[in-house]
Amino acid sequence: MITPRVEIDLEKITQNARCLTGRLGPRGISVTGVTKAVCGHPGVAEAMLTGGVVGLADSRIRSVMRMRQAGIRCPISMIRAPMVQEVADVIRYCDTSHNSEKSTILNLGATARQEGKTHQVILTVEMGDMRDGILPEDLNDLASLVVATPGLALKGVAANFACLSNVAPTAKDMAKFSRLADKVEGECGPYVAVASGGSSANLAWALGKEPTGRVNNLRLGEAILLGIDPVSGQPIDGLHTDAFALFAEVIEANLKPSSMPMRPSAPTFGKPFLISNGDQRHRAVLAVGRQDTDATGLFLPSGFGFAGASSDHTVVDTGKTSVSVGSEMKFGMNYAALIRAMSASDVEKVVHHGLPIKRTSTDTRPQPFLRLI
Numbered sequence: 397m398i399t400p401r402v403e404i405d406l407e408k409i410t411q412n413a414r415c416l417t418g419r420l421g422p423r424g425i426s427v428t429g430v431t432k433a434v435c436g437h438p439g440v441a442e443a444m445l446t447g448g449v450v451g452l453a454d455s456r457i458r459s460v461m462r463m464r465q466a467g468i469r470c471p472i473s474m475i476r477a478p479m480v481q482e483v484a485d486v487i488r489y490c491d492t493s494h495n496s497e498k499s500t501i502l503n504l505g506a507t508a509r510q511e512g513k514t515h516q517v518i519l520t521v522e523m524g525d526m527r528d529g530i531l532p533e534d535l536n537d538l539a540s541l542v543v544a545t546p547g548l549a550l551k552g553v554a555a556n557f558a559c560l561s562n563v564a565p566t567a568k569d570m571a572k573f574s575r576l577a578d579k580v581e582g583e584c585g586p587y588v589a590v591a592s593g594g595s596s597a598n599l600a601w602a603l604g605k606e607p608t609g610r611v612n613n614l615r616l617g618e619a620i621l622l623g624i625d626p627v628s629g630q631p632i633d634g635l636h637t638d639a640f641a642l643f644a645e646v647i648e649a650n651l652k653p654s655s656m657p658m659r660p661s662a663p664t665f666g667k668p669f670l671i672s673n674g675d676q677r678h679r680a681v682l683a684v685g686r687q688d689t690d691a692t693g694l695f696l697p698s699g700f701g702f703a704g705a706s707s708d709h710t711v712v713d714t715g716k717t718s719v720s721v722g723s724e725m726k727f728g729m730n731y732a733a734l735i736r737a738m739s740a741s742d743v744e745k746v747v748h749h750g751l752p753i754k755r756t757s758t759d760t761r762p763q764p765f766l767r768l769i
């Protein structure tokens with residue numbers, strides 16, 4: 397088989413999604429499956445839908461279009477605020493977009509009117525992560541603007557946590573977010589249908605015992621795909637952490653003196669360690685590099701150590717084990733490694749247990765989706 401390649405077990409992704417939707421449902425929380433780490437891979441999207449997510453979300457319009465072209469008809473939201481140049485495609489391919497800027501909102505409204513559509517807006521609120529979002533004191537003005545703009549409907553509010561800060565939200569943060577949803581409803585009139593409380597970083601809170609308040613949705617990527625809590629870096633109970641694997645080919649295998657200090661950056665290593673100069677080690681050079689993945693985010697076969705990577709080579713210390721040229725090595729991936737491998741054009745993607753795209757729709761509008769590329 398072609399290397400380098402990512403092998404994807406879609407059944408495990410479905411099971412992860414099913415497990416999370418099953419646990420969050422009784423807490424009154426629906427799940428939107430976030431496909432950005434897989435660049436809108438249609439098979440992965442369908443696996444999430446089979447596992448019970450109510451819709452999909454991506455941060456890039458190209459990925460949304462990829463899913464639409466594959467026949468995916470479910471609601472898709474754009475979770476990064478649209479660029480000016482994306483507005484027309486966002487109106488065409490997305491049901492909903494997350495926004496925080498007045499000019500973009502007006503632009504979306506004008507384009508939606510031209511197309512004879514109503515586009516749904518979710519307002520992102522700044523809750524302390526300091527990435528994107530409207531300051532809470534400015535929320536009601538922007539919400540009123542959305543309500544007053546023909547072509548737009550205010551669908552709800554959203555919070556982001558742990559995007560820049562890596563700080564998980566507390567019950568207090570979440571209660572504050574619920575109060576903001578109430579306030580928008582009180583002052584701007586329409587029912588706030590969606591209060592999307594955050595991402596995989598919210599799971600510790602959402603699966604805990606604190607009241608969920610107004611929060612009725614989470615947008616989950618990493619937890620479904622990798623089974624990992626992004627804040628703690630720990631596996632989430634009951635989820636598969638090996639739905640994805642990267643395979644690369646050994647192009648050189650030699651016994652070499654190891655005068656080089658081992659790097660501490662691979663997640664399989666707790667601490668850096670040094671190997672004495674006289675020590676001969678087996679080193680395998682793999683035909684995969686920084687262009688293809690985040691090599692420091694690879695999980696190596698046990699007993700092997702990460703020795704370094706350049707743009708096209710990754711060197712693995714295989715200890716006492718000699719591997720042969722032409723053989724394949726299998727790696728697990730963290731989120732950074734996954735996102736880069738999935739977007740690298742030289743990395744083949746191979747799926748296992750794929751289901752056909754159902755082309756079912758919860759959307760009753762006419763479907764103009766297959767218009768381009």
Ligand SMILES: *Cc1c(COP(=O)(O)O)cnc(C)c1O
Pocket residue numbers: 430432455475476556594595596597615616617618619626
């Ligand atoms: C990436 C992203 C998510 C999903 O984050 P995960 O940590 O992968 O669950 C949710 N919301 C927004 C706005 C995002 O950009």
